[in-house]
Amino acid sequence: MTDSAPAPAPAPVPAQPSPAPAPAEKWNILSIIAFIIVFFGFSVISIILGFIGLNQIKKTGERGRGLAIWAIVLGFVSIVIGIIFWIVFVAVIAANPNVTVN
Structure with a gap:
């Protein structure tokens, strides 16, 4: 009969902290502004x-x-x-020189 001591229990592993939640993806402000102002007629600025x-x-x-x-x-x-x-506007005006705008 062998007299063996029971194996020691493994040391408790400390609880891992939960990973931080992924940060919300940021939106590019200039792209939002460009998209909005194109509808107000600022085409060159929007581009x-x-x-x-x-x-x-x-x-x-x-x-x-x-x-x-x-x-x-x-x-x-x-x-x-x-x-x-x-x-088109200039062509119509040029094609009808006798028309006056009141």
Whole structure:
């Protein structure tokens, strides 16, 4: 008969602290502003802010890439529509020189 002592119980492992909750993803403010102001007619400013926002998003990993892209696209589209409008307007006025506006 072997006389063996019982194995000592393993030391209790301290409870691991729960991981901190993931921080809420930040939104890029410039992309939000660019997207909003394109609807107020500030197309050039919206395009500029959209490109700056895209550059910042690439560096920081923030959210808002889609808003920045849409701001740029809508800015260019509104500029093109404005140019077409003015071309048509001037063409109509030039084609009817006898018409007066009261």
